[in-house]
Amino acid sequence: MNWLRNSPIRVSLRGRGTTSSPPKECDPAACFDSFKHHWQQAQNIINKIQGGTEGATQDDILSVVNNLDQMQTLLVLELKRGGREERACLDFLLSQSILDQLLTSSSLTGLYSNILRLEQLKVYEMLLTHAPQQQLLLTQEPFLRPLLRLLTSCINECFPADIEKRLILLLNQLCVCLTHNPEYLDLFFTESTGPGRFVIFSLLVPYVHREGGVGHQARDAMLLCMGLSKKNEALASYIADKSNVCPVLATGLSGLYSRLPRKLLIESEEWHCFTPDDVIELPELTHFLASLEFCNAVVQVAHPLVQAQMLEFVHHGFLVPVVGPALLQNMVEELVTSTAYLELFLRSISEPGLLKVFLRFIVVDHYDGERVIDKLISRLAGKTQLCMVTISLFNTLIGLHCEDVMLELVFKYLTCCSHVMLSQRKRIKDMDVYCRSAERLLALSVAVPRRRKTNSSSSSSGGSLSSQSSQSLRHVSLHGDFGAYLATARASIAATWLACGAWTHAYDGESPPPRAALVLPTDSNRNLAQKATEESLASVSSGYHSLQPDSEVREDSPLVTNRSSAPSFHSTPDIAWIVSGPFLDLLLRQLENMMTNSVYLNLQLTGLISRLAAFSQPLLLSLLLNHSLVFQPSVRSLFQVLGSLKQRLDAYLNMHDNVEELLLEARLFLVCREETLANAKRHPHEPAASTYAPSTNGTSRRGTSIADSSFKGEAKRLSISSALSVLKRATQGAFSPVREQPAIEYSVNGFRLAKRAENSELKNVVLCAVLFDEWLKELAALALEHVASHQAVPPPEK
């Protein structure tokens, strides 16, 4: 019926309707007379149509519509005048059952029924808009009865756009009205609409996935209904049991998900999550997120019955059949995409019930005996893009501070206390009162080798930094001074502590009691260990990096001068996994490869570990930041890994010349990045931020990523690991360590250094050293703040 939209009839109708509008100021009596007169004329035609046999002609309809337009104008005038006694027209309209008559006649007009339907929708809308006490209209039988009949007649109909617009507008108005006056809700459950049927809602359902204004208004109206359902059992049971809205919404998600790009052309090595800019530039993703956020809102406001059903359908209609397979497939590029999507979804939803469904799906659901989370954990190994997005996903997961997730990842293993020596168990809760751990951490700082006489290669590259500038740069910290690290740590610990307020257990070695925890070396654990090892080996053998992180290779490598000092855990991965869990073990193992990881991977990795170190639960805290606790020999503690890293970094840097200059340069490079990042955050919508170029076979990505950007607007964390993980185009490539370009010019205070490809390994290690140093400060600040924020201070025995 779309032809009506542009039909000449309508154009002519409009024209006539507006030209002959009555004068603005006229006395009520004259208006009333005019109103009656117009109705008389319309009624004559209606009677003729009803009585006649030949049906309505176009002229008949035009005439009726014209009269109705006049009547509406008069009604508006009357209602706007606002006198209480002078509602002659409205009273006449109701007492003569004019709305009923119109409805009856419109059903007889055949081809033209939509024109009359539109007029009626306009009349109701006008009345609801202008009537001073709209809710009282609902109690008027001559108003409500035809309204319900009209709405009921609209069910399962397809309408042209103008009618759709009017219909949704009217439904929205009704919902607003009912929200303000929920006591009238029962009026809409009548026999005439079918038993227990809430006609407003049924009409809205087909529009929930609509784009544009109509869809928006329909979703708004539906949310109002959902809110109403919270206090109205009849409505709740209608929505949950009779309407199909929950499956429609859930399968809608599946449909929209299937339209998302399966591959992203990621041009920046450091890209690891979707930024708001990315989302804006992917219309399908924007659309999907709108739908997901709508589901989130529905769960938030709806009656528990509706809520439960909604969650059920999201789980069985979306997560299990669609997201699960996408996360468990074999195409690596598509895995990167689906992992990044999942991370984005977790950031976009906030309703605890919906979050629970997502988290439960990740932690509990099996596919052929394999859980999603096991698969995800196994992807932490390696150096690929997949690893980056997976770390980013875990960062978001852990940032939710959900006990169940942390239990699964970490505490399930640590509650046994099998990672500490038996005699040390009592010390798990001990606080490090005199800053020893922080002192130890800071002492691990890389020793800058004494500057040797530089050879000619350095002078040929354009001179050296003046001693003055090198002096001033030596103590440049990436995060301001140490006080800034402390402030960041304090905020992060406080936020984490607050977010864990509802946790069931303390995880302090006593609650839950160590005996309650029992993790057997199950087959699935072993498989996981096996697979992760294979995957990490695979990524190594791909020749992506020249330095081999694996222990067998390392023996001959110049990277390790003192072989015995680097403890080898690789022979028995299983035991470590069982003791501290695969998640922590893989993270620390990945950390051991810091020198060969790309700086971006290191930023992600250190950021994730710092996030873990903000948790105050003694079991985790002691494993990460307690320097004096004695662990079982098979357990990798953060201190051990850091110590061995320091040794290898020192040894490596000692073998090279010009390291001091390179360190300064790297530091400056990272400081520049941070500044660019800060500027980018201040001006998020500058054109430079949008570096997104769509391509034919997928979607192209260049490096714009604001690490901690969150759609929920949570407080921005400015730790070096997260802050630095942003690379703007302006600085990109300047000190890009893995880019094998022959010579990249990098200018510092007029100093230019030609980068050579053979230098890239050294430069990567230098960047790593700078990052390592800064991260030590971050960890030390966390250690200090943990002690300072320790709340329960039981005085020692008096």
Add this chain to the structure above:
Amino acid sequence: MPRSPPKRLAHSLAMDSSFSPIEEEEPEAVAEPLKRQGSVRKVLPATPGVPDPAKLVERTNSLPGIRSTSQYGPYFTEYSLLPEYNMLQGCAIPGVYCVPAANTPLMWFGVIFVRQGPYVGGVFRFNIVIPENFPDGGCPKVEFQSKLFHPQISPEGDFNIGRGFSEWNKNMHHIWQVVDYVRKSFLKIDPGQPVNEEAAKMYKMNHEKFMAEAKKCVSLSIQRIYDLSPTDDPHYISFEPFDSKTHESLREKIYSQESSSEDSRGLSWVASNSIKPFSVPISGVIQNSS
């Protein structure tokens, strides 16, 4: 009531209900676990990247010792003292209130309301002076500002802390113990190894006269209770007469603080008797009290 009180102190004072001279000015005891509010922390720059270089540099230069030779020395000192202060707050030693000075973490202002014994009713001021290389520099000193006639307090006001802590063992000793020791020394007079021989002798030989001297100290301390602050440190504990215009709103605030409990929020579906994720039965659908 304190004149320019750090919030914490106002709160602490509210807990003292037994001190008679200003009894009616004091709200009833509020037994709330104290929370750290960080008056010590003010020494650190509040905003990242905006350090207070003057202070840090000054202290860096003035601090000897191994720990303080590094640029982190001042931080370590401060963060070693923070737990000490937390512990002291946690103990809530009756009648004693301490606030670290705003200008240095190494000096804490204290005031003791004596509730029984010869000095009952006295309000005595003291400073705790902490060695710069704490916890290694020996026992903190306690210096009384109020004039006191006491066997363990020298005429100059120095408290004989060595009597209780002959050697400072950082693994066993904490500042809260020092404060508690000082409090107890007013309850039961110990004339052994005195630093005020006269007082010790009098205590043993002429008990009544000693008691009269003690009373003198008490009334003197009450007379001087509203004396102006001798220092410009904003954390100095000062008092002013109760004035409902100024203090009533503060008092109400203290009461309302007590009643407002913090929301516990967060995500957890772990059943209390379980260590399995999502073990809360479905009926208890969502645990989210926000």
